[in-house]
Amino acid sequence: AKAQGRNVLRFFSPELTIRARERLSLEADLRRALQQGELALHYQPQVDLRSGRIVGVEALLRWRHPQRGWIAPGAFIPLAEECGLIIELGDWVLRAACEQIRHWSDAGVAPRQTAVNISAVQISSGGLLDTVRRTLAATGIAPDRLELEITESFVMFERERSFKLLADLRALGVQLSIDDFGTGYSSLAYLQQLEVHKLKIDISFVRNMTRNRGNASIVKAVIAMGHSLGLEVIAEGVEEIEQAAHLLALQCDVMQGYLVSKPLPVDDITRLLESFEPI
């Protein structure tokens, strides 16, 4: 067994070393990316299902790596969360989004809300409220133009803490939404206590809603539940016109997804916003 163990070790360790080294280099690259302006926000429009107007945009982080090209957030945000860099990264995202809101407001084309994703690690770190307050002050935007997206799983995980924080953020005047809704276990009573403004139905339910009755039932139930609490309901990942029609029939408020547009670089989304009347 011992000999076998050694063989196993010899077999696996070079691979592990490579992976560890790759992670380290990625982490170092990410630190550099923050300093050298390799990060950018792209913006995906959110459209009111009834009027067809753009009512919001979601900021999504992109990294233009000098050797590897564009890297999607799924490939580096978990790493940034593990090594703690997500705090600085999150601060950067918030600042960049608020500066963009400032520009759009000055030009008279700001959407009703610009949403920013907040990592559970940012919330646990305890500095979020202060960062948001300082960023609002520094950019001088109207607080209700900013929306913070917080995942359902986090909110369920740290109840006491999230209650207090969300109440404090709400008092600052920012909008709050629960992201990936339906993937956790929130109860109606719990949601009512949270006092957020919006629910975002997770992409996984929207994806198959026109083919799978179970998913359609979940979507229908979430919309009804959200509305009974006075919340706006956003469906994400809408790719097909059939989904949009079905969502409209279920009285969903807003849709986001490739059917309308992929996330766009700032120049492109700005041109799109300029082509609509301000709200």
Ligand code: C2E
């Ligand atoms: P998310 O917040 O659930 O964002 C939605 C994801 O779905 C985005 O992927 C978006 O590009 C993608 N998407 C939008 N419409 C469609 C569609 O019609 N079909 C499909 N298949 N996908 C669609 P993205 O940009 O790769 O972001 C992935 C995740 O990374 C986000 O999921 C979010 O959890 C995280 N993320 C992105 N930017 C940030 C950020 O600035 N901070 C933090 N903490 N997390 C971020």
Ligand code: CA
């Ligand atoms: Ca999101």
Ligand code: CA
């Ligand atoms: Ca989501």
Ligand code: CA
């Ligand atoms: Ca997600």
